[in-house]
Amino acid sequence: MKRLDTLNYYEILEISPAASQGEIRTAYERAKRTYNRDSIGIYSLLKENEIEELSRLIEEAYQTIGNETTRREYDRTLGCDELEETKARSSSFYQHVPESSVPLYPDETSPVGSDQHQRVKEMISESGFEYSGPALRKIREALGLDLGEISTRTKVSRTNLDFIESEKYDRLPALVYLKGFLSEYAKRLSLDPPKVLDDYVSRYRKWEKEKEM
Amino acid sequence: MLNIGLSHSTRIGGGTQILAVGGGKGGSGKSFIAANLGVSLAKRGHRVIMVDTDLGGANLHTFLGLSPPQFTLDDFIKKRVDNIRSVIVNTEIPNLGLVIGARDILNAANPKVHQKLRIIRHIKNLDGDYVIVDLGAGNSFNVLDFFLLSDDGILVVTPEPTSIENAYRFIKSAFYRKLRTLTCHPEARQVIETAMNQRNERGIRTPLDLIEAVEFIDGGLGRMLMREVEGFRPRLIVNQVRTKEDVDVGFTMKSACLRFFAINLSYVGYIAYDNEVWQSVQRKRPLVLERPYAKASRCIAEITNKLMKKQQLTFNF
Numbered sequence: 001m002k003r004l005d006t007l008n009y010y011e012i013l014e015i016s017p018a019a020s021q022g023e024i025r026t027a028y029e030r031a032k033r034t035y036n037r038d039s040i041g042i043y044s045l046l047k048e049n050e051i052e053e054l055s056r057l058i059e060e061a062y063q064t065i066g067n068e069t070t071r072r073e074y075d076r077t078l079g080c081d082e083l084e085e086t087k088a089r090s091s092s093f094y095q096h097v098p099e100s101s102v103p104l105y106p107d108e109t110s111p112v113g114s115d116q117h118q119r120v121k122e123m124i125s126e127s128g129f130e131y132s133g134p135a136l137r138k139i140r141e142a143l144g145l146d147l148g149e150i151s152t153r154t155k156v157s158r159t160n161l162d163f164i165e166s167e168k169y170d171r172l173p174a175l176v177y178l179k180g181f182l183s184e185y186a187k188r189l190s191l192d193p194p195k196v197l198d199d200y201v202s203r204y205r206k207w208e209k210e211k212e213m
Numbered sequence: 214m215l216n217i218g219l220s221h222s223t224r225i226g227g228g229t230q231i232l233a234v235g236g237g238k239g240g241s242g243k244s245f246i247a248a249n250l251g252v253s254l255a256k257r258g259h260r261v262i263m264v265d266t267d268l269g270g271a272n273l274h275t276f277l278g279l280s281p282p283q284f285t286l287d288d289f290i291k292k293r294v295d296n297i298r299s300v301i302v303n304t305e306i307p308n309l310g311l312v313i314g315a316r317d318i319l320n321a322a323n324p325k326v327h328q329k330l331r332i333i334r335h336i337k338n339l340d341g342d343y344v345i346v347d348l349g350a351g352n353s354f355n356v357l358d359f360f361l362l363s364d365d366g367i368l369v370v371t372p373e374p375t376s377i378e379n380a381y382r383f384i385k386s387a388f389y390r391k392l393r394t395l396t397c398h399p400e401a402r403q404v405i406e407t408a409m410n411q412r413n414e415r416g417i418r419t420p421l422d423l424i425e426a427v428e429f430i431d432g433g434l435g436r437m438l439m440r441e442v443e444g445f446r447p448r449l450i451v452n453q454v455r456t457k458e459d460v461d462v463g464f465t466m467k468s469a470c471l472r473f474f475a476i477n478l479s480y481v482g483y484i485a486y487d488n489e490v491w492q493s494v495q496r497k498r499p500l501v502l503e504r505p506y507a508k509a510s511r512c513i514a515e516i517t518n519k520l521m522k523k524q525q526l527t528f529n530f
Contacts, residue, residue: 003421004472014468034465041465044378045473117511143506153504190506 004054008078008086009061016090017075017083021068028062117143117190124191131191131199133167139189140165154184161185164200169207178204231336231344232520233359233366237379239350241369242452245494246484246513247347248276252499253517255309259342262301264312266332266359267349268324271314277304278497279311287315289335290328297335306502310341329355336362352379352386360387361394365479367448370466372459377466384476388420388445392427392438401427401434420474442475448525450516451483459483463526479525482516484509 010017015027035042035054046054065071075083119142123129140150147165151158160181163171172178179197186196234247247263255261265273265286274282284300289312294300301310324332336344336359348356360366366387370380386409393405404426408417417423420442428435451463463480470478487509493500501510519525 033461034468039465040372040374040377041462042377042469043374045381045469188506190508190511 004057007057008082009065009074010086010090012057012061013065014090017078017087021066024062024066028058028066031058120189130203131186131196132203133165133200136185136189136196136200137165139191143189145188150185150188154181154188156181156184167203167207169204172204175201175204229339229341229344231346231363233346233348233362234369235348235356235360235366235383236369236376237350237352237383238370238376241371241376242484242490243350243369244273244276244347245490245500246367246369246450246452247345248273249499249501249510249513250517250520251309251311251343251345252277252306253501253513254343254345254521255306256501257517257521258308260308261343261345262310262312262339262341263345263347264297264336264339265314265347266355267314267347268355269315270349271316273347274311274313275497276494277306277309277311277499279304279313282313282316285313285315286332290315290324290332297332297339306499314347324355329358333358333362352383354390357387357390361391364444365446365448367450367481368478369450369452370462371453372451372455372462377462380466384447384470384474384478385420387447388442388474388476389423391445392423392441395438395441396427396434398431398434400430404430420476424475439475443477446477446479448479448481448520450481453486454483455486481519481525482512483526484512484516 010019013024013027013031015024019027032055033039035046035051035058037048037051042051063070064074078086120139123135123139123142129135140147147158147161150156151161154161160172164178164181164185173181179201182197182200183193186193232250234243234250236243244265244267251261251263263273263277265271267273268286271285279302282302284294284302286297286300288294289297289300297312300312302313304311336346346359346362348359350356360383368380368383370376389405389409393402396402396405404415404417405423407413407415408423408426415426417426424435424438424442427438449463449466451459454460460483463483467478467480470476485508487507489504489507490500490509493503496503500507501513504510505514
């Protein structure tokens, strides 16, 4: 393990010597975010002068390897052996993965993890998909949930849930109650309630219009 | 006292894996996470035994909805039973057994060294796929010794300065404690003890400083300790995450630990802040059972996957 003052610029930015200019730029921005005074992830770890020194080194590293001409010159001074060693060690740095590989951040609408949720995600992303009654039933079944369980958790009667799924609009309660039921139901299925309400209520209104005609 | 059929089980995947869940700060969600990870693993068919070693503040049983316990670790500490297996109680979840923490606050909170070593020895001999050890707050020697039951214990932090500060202190303390047990060299032990005082006169602030100081005394010993650093790979969970910046706290700690401590922290995941969590605690029901599709439950499922596969989070640019 090397001390800070003995690290080369690639190690300072935690990037492989094989990195592209785009990757170096991103690594530089990430390093600046990581090691600044307001970063709570380093709270209590470093003294003020150490943060300053590190920030200076991060800038210096980017000024040098963030430019192809100065980078080539710097690589020559490092020599092949050190470049190879740094490349080998770089597996313990941040790992770079394609944007779509892991749902990293918490999001109401992007289920994390299980195969069941992956299937639901695929259903939802199909073109022309809308949250109709049958679609909600299909999602529920894909998640392996039965109506009884949903009813117990949401306190919406099983009968009303069944009417929602089979789109028996004439049997459903007034719209104000229906919205509340749909919202609870959507939450149980880990769906985005406003989106479910939008789709379902517009289908409901369409039915109302047709009924009036 | 119930037999949940764990004592004669066959092991899978190279033996029992011990997961000690700690992190220094009280209230960061250690017991909640331990309980829900245990349930999550048991639901996937693994045989799990949970041990509440929060001596003096045990309440893991409450997270699992168990009534005031009849048999506890206290019965084992006081030798009313010979083996810790005898105080494993059944939970409502198949495959999940629990050793409920001691309730005799005055005596149990400060066990004698031989009592602690007996607990550790018996935990190491428990037979299941996973043994999850819930630790108390702080970084007393008792807590550190339970954390060091394995080289890859789990640290729980919340994205708050107080929690981060305690976590760094905990990592350093655990590491120094580990090194101290590994060396008999009197001068090296003296250096390690000096290092445990933050404001020591030798200016040792990080594990890296410590190893250099030991290397100065005995080169071979220094190299041996360096190898130990490489094997010491605590895992990190960031709890109560509200923003992308909160998620990044885990990556920052990983980078800082490697850079300044030479310790390779493995960031196994985060748990989103979710009102469902406190509601499940109020109901005394594990969240992953009660609300399997809640945000926090999905995060726990993801962490469970990572722990099973021994993976960690990767950074998305």
